[in-house]
Amino acid sequence: MPVVDFHIHPLVSEVIDEDKYKCQREVFGLRTSPQPLETLLSQMQEASVERGVLLALDCSVKANCSLPSNEEVASIVKKYPSKFVGFGSLHPYREGSLRELLEEEVINLGLRGLKLNPSIQDFDPLSQRALQLYGELERLNLPLIVHTGLSWFPSTSLEYCKPLIWDNVARRFPNLKIVLSHLGWPWVWDAIAVALRNDNVFLDISNTFTGSPNEHLRYLLTELVPKRFVERFLNEKIIFGSDYPRIEIPKMVRALRGVGLKEEIEEAILRLNALKILGDEE
Amino acid sequence: MRVYMREFKVVSKREREIINITDRVRELIKESGIKEGLALVFSKHTTTGIFINENERGLERDVINYFNEAVRDDGDYFHHHYFYKDGRMAVNAWAHLRSILVGLNVVIPLRDGELLLGSRENVYLAEFDGPKERTLVITVLGE
Structure with a gap:
């Protein structure tokens, strides 16, 4: 069964020079x-x-760099259009009109969504400027993927990683599709609560936090959250992501397949739910 | 005595794979210009291995299967925790253990500028955590 990986950081040697x-x-x-x-x-x-969703990350306000830039993501997608979908990134505190920035740096480059990480990018996800950005994304029908869950890096804000923040955003912008990354670990039930009560919120299961990918996904999807709950309540909510290069892609796919979910649920997680968010369902 | 040292790259395409690097080693020996002495082939990665064995397709598969069975993927490994040094989870204890079993280098004698290998012997890189670009080092000592 072919897979869609919704969470790839293309930090490849072709774009990562010494400064990056x-x-x-x-x-x-x-x-x-x-x-x-x-x-x-x-x-x-x-x-x-x-197909892999390549994520840019605009760290220009905090550190005058991008990992990688919207242009770099777009250039990889252009080279392999059948393999990749590109998501841009835009720090909401950037100077200028957010609408114009989105048009220039996302729409005009053929990117199809936005990646934000309030913790690493260092912005308040409920600030006025961030709310303006979500409004523009909703208007443009661009999905948003956001980091939720633990950030190991001590210089970043843990407060901005909490999934419950996004309940507020999801209710204000009901037509904005929001993907909460990493199933919000360790605030997994908070992330699930936000997704359950908002039709426009989804959950990616990228990366591993409690052991190997096999250990982590088995724990997450059969112990912490009972398997029956995953299959009955979250079957249209969970999407697969790896978080490459923080983890190798084959390990994460093998781990998901090893959880022992019903075949149709596995297919939904590994492929169909992501295609729906992208608007690419067959 | 002359010393020739050079790094070279090998890109693996599979998660677990053994790659015949004999021809590449021969090219580098030629480049070194050293005729009599020793060549040391070394891998800079602790989830790979370097070994010499027979170039036979079935045996190449047997090697991978053997290591898959000898070191379980799903063991209860202390290594599988967040690794601050890398900024990511360490999740590949099995690859490190397989690497230890194989070893990270081989030494081959040289005569008349050629590797003094037996007729069945080839030099292999064992990839235990690919696909990745790997850096190997060849050091040739001699005259």
Whole structure:
């Protein structure tokens, strides 16, 4: 069964120069050397990932860098249009009209959604400027993926990582599709509560926090949250993501397949729910 | 005595794979210009291995299958926790353990500028946590 990976950071050696590597280490907190795009493609192939969502991250206000920039994401998508979908990123405190910035840096580049990480980017997700940005995204019908859950990096705000913040946003902007990343771990039930009561909120299960991917996803989807609850209540809410390069893609796909969910639920998580969010369902 | 040292890259395409690097090593020996001596091939990655064995497709599969069975993926490994040094979870104890079993280098004698390998012997990189770009080092000592 082909897979859609909704959470890939394309921090590949083709775009990570010395300055960006410094930013990757100091702002993003990732200290492993970048791999070439070729090995990202091989990881996707190895894991039967037919399409990956590439996420930009605009850290320009905090650290004058992007990991990577909207243009860099767009250039990779342009090179492999059948393999990748690109999501841009825009710090809400950037100077200028958010509408114009979105048009210039997202729409005009063919990017199809936005990635925000209030903790790493360092902005209040309920600030006036951030709310304006969500309004523009809703108007443009661009989905939003946001970091929720633990940020290991001590210089970042943990407060901005809490999933309950997004209940407020989801209710104010009911037509804005919002993906809460990492199932909000360790605030998993908070993230689930937000998703359950808002039709426009979804949950990605990217990365591992409590052990190996096998251990983590089994714990998350059968113990912390009972399997019956996942299958009955969250079957249209959960989407697959890896969080590459913080984790290898084949390990995450294998772990999800090893959870032992019903086949149709597994297919929904690994592929169909993501296609619906992207508006690409067959 | 002359010393020639050079890093070179090998890109794996599979998560677990063994890659025949004999021809690449031969090219580098030629480049070194050293005729008699020793060549040391070393991997800079603790989730890989370097070994010499027979170039036979079935055996190559057997090697991977053997290590999959010898070291379980799903063991209760202390290594599988957040690794501050990398800024990510460490989730590959099994790859490190397989690497330890194989070892990270081989030494091959040189004669007349050629590797003094047996007729069945080839040099392999074992990839235990790919696909990744790997950096290997060849050091040639001799005259």
